[in-house]
Amino acid sequence: MGRAKRVALPASIKWDRRPRAKAMAGWLFLIVGLLIAGLDRCTYTPRGLETDLAIYHGGIFRVVNVIDGDTFDIDVPDDQYRHTRIRLWGVDTPETAERVGEGMHYGPEASAFAKKTLLGKHVRIELSPLQTRGKYGRLLVYVYSTSTDTMFNERLILLGLGYADLRFDHVYKPQFKALEKRARHSGAGLWKNVTLADMPEWRQRYERFCVRTKAPVEESVSTNSHTP
Numbered sequence: 001m002g003r004a005k006r007v008a009l010p011a012s013i014k015w016d017r018r019p020r021a022k023a024m025a026g027w028l029f030l031i032v033g034l035l036i037a038g039l040d041r042c043t044y045t046p047r048g049l050e051t052d053l054a055i056y057h058g059g060i061f062r063v064v065n066v067i068d069g070d071t072f073d074i075d076v077p078d079d080q081y082r083h084t085r086i087r088l089w090g091v092d093t094p095e096t097a098e099r100v101g102e103g104m105h106y107g108p109e110a111s112a113f114a115k116k117t118l119l120g121k122h123v124r125i126e127l128s129p130l131q132t133r134g135k136y137g138r139l140l141v142y143v144y145s146t147s148t149d150t151m152f153n154e155r156l157i158l159l160g161l162g163y164a165d166l167r168f169d170h171v172y173k174p175q176f177k178a179l180e181k182r183a184r185h186s187g188a189g190l191w192k193n194v195t196l197a198d199m200p201e202w203r204q205r206y207e208r209f210c211v212r213t214k215a216p217v218e219e220s221v222s223t224n225s226h227t228p
Helices: 020-043 048-056 107-118 152-158 173-186 201-213
Strands: 060-068 071-074 084-088 122-126 139-145
Touching: 048 139, 060 107, 084 152, 107 152, 139 152, 152 173
Parallel strands: 084 139
Antiparallel strands: 060 071, 060 122, 071 084, 122 139
16 A cells, blocks of 8 residues: 555645644643632632722711711712612611601601711721621711710610611620610600611511510520621
8 A cells, every 4th residue: 555645735734833732731830820810719808898898987078968867878989889888787767768758767856967967977987807898888887976975876776766787797786775775765756756667677576576475685686797
């Protein structure tokens, strides 16, 4: 038999004449890169908490907008947003509505108090060293007056303008429980004539649990890992 003739490749097909060693080096580089990326993903620690603490904790900012009794905007950018939206730790004020008559019981009063007390004013912000953001990305804060150094979270609860939020664990939770007990016993604010139907859904469940089990306040709602 004679030697087989070499078949000529079409001109449109280019023969890769790179040495095999060079091709293998390229594959090796890709594999190593993927391994490094995988290890980096496993050991990555979010820097959001540290960044929030550096930017906000202990800082003084002006309140530029009041959403309702427990949610405000302050005059510092937050990533792509012009202002930072903050949510008070450990207190839940009744919801408000744009149209009159559709808000929750004492929601307009809580919102009006926040506007009167905070809007346009400078406040001092304190954060938790363990968690700074809620599930909607809002900054979770304790707000202090720069003139009296009183905590606004506490004032809302003591005046009966909001509920101590027992769903979430935080450093001042026992203190907020005690303040709510005082407000409830004195009939302050919403506690004067609130009914079960007036309360937020989570609070209605809590009240029913208390009646059913006769459990004291500190045992009636278990803490969880969710956030406001």
